[in-house]
Amino acid sequence: MVLTLVGVSMKRLHLNARMPVLSTPGSACYDVFALESTPIPPKSVVKIRTGWAFEVSNEYFLDVRPRSGLAVKEGITIVNAPGTLDSDYRGELLVFLYNRRSTIFTVGAGDRVAQIRLAPVIRMALVEVSDLSDTERGGNGFGSTGR
Numbered sequence: 613m614v615l616t617l618v619g620v621s622m623k624r625l626h627l628n629a630r631m632p633v634l635s636t637p638g639s640a641c642y643d644v645f646a647l648e649s650t651p652i653p654p655k656s657v658v659k660i661r662t663g664w665a666f667e668v669s670n671e672y673f674l675d676v677r678p679r680s681g682l683a684v685k686e687g688i689t690i691v692n693a694p695g696t697l698d699s700d701y702r703g704e705l706l707v708f709l710y711n712r713r714s715t716i717f718t719v720g721a722g723d724r725v726a727q728i729r730l731a732p733v734i735r736m737a738l739v740e741v742s743d744l745s746d747t748e749r750g751g752n753g754f755g756s757t758g759r
Contacts, residue, residue, distance in 0.1 A: 618730055620674075621667040625704055629663025630722055641677060641727035644707065651718045652711040657691045660707040660725050668730065670699040675729040676707065682725070687712040690726060699733070 622631075632642035647663040666674060676695035683689040691710040707726045711717050719725060749757065 618669075618672065620730060623665040623667075624663065625665055626661075626663035628721070632664070632728060641729045643679070643724040644676075644705065644726045644728055646707075646719045646721060646723045646725045649718060649721045651716055652688065652709055653716055654711055654714045657708055657710045658719075660709055660719055662705045662707065662725075664705050665702055666697060666705060667702065668697075668699050671733055672730050673698055673733055674705075675731045676705070677727045677729065679724055679727055686717060688717055688719075695726075697728070 626647055629647055630645040632644050634641075635643055644662050644664075647661040650658055650660055652658045668674060674697035676690065676693075676697060678689045678693050688709050688711055691708045695707070697705060705728070709719065709725060
């Protein structure tokens with residue numbers, strides 16, 4: 613398999629912003645770092661600055677995902693996971709972290725807070741119809757297929 617490289621333009625918004633990095637050669641996502649130290653109170657959502665703005669072509673978007681270690685070990689995750697950075701957004705990449713713990717958690721400046729992945733945009737051709745095909749499941753949802 614051949615890996616394809618697609619250029620993504622980045623604008624540094626703050627001198628201390630750390631460049632996103634691949635942690636290992638096999639990483640699918642780039643780690644994103646907090647710009648500044650920010651306390652997150654228990655059961656709260658806090659906006660974390662990264663210090664970067666991105667420009668991707670309209671065939672792509674950036675997918676913003678939680679870091680599994682932060683979520684499992686610390687109880688900190690992205691509230692709107694996965695987040696989406698659209699091709700026409702030119703503002704700072706912000707990560708909205710949620711603290712599930714009952715104690716305060718402080719994100720340090722330079723801590724890895726999220727992962728970003730370039731993903732292709734696939735447009736849908738939405739077609740209104742009067743009926744949908746039948747299935748065994750039908751309209752049953754929310755755990756109807758078992759545990």
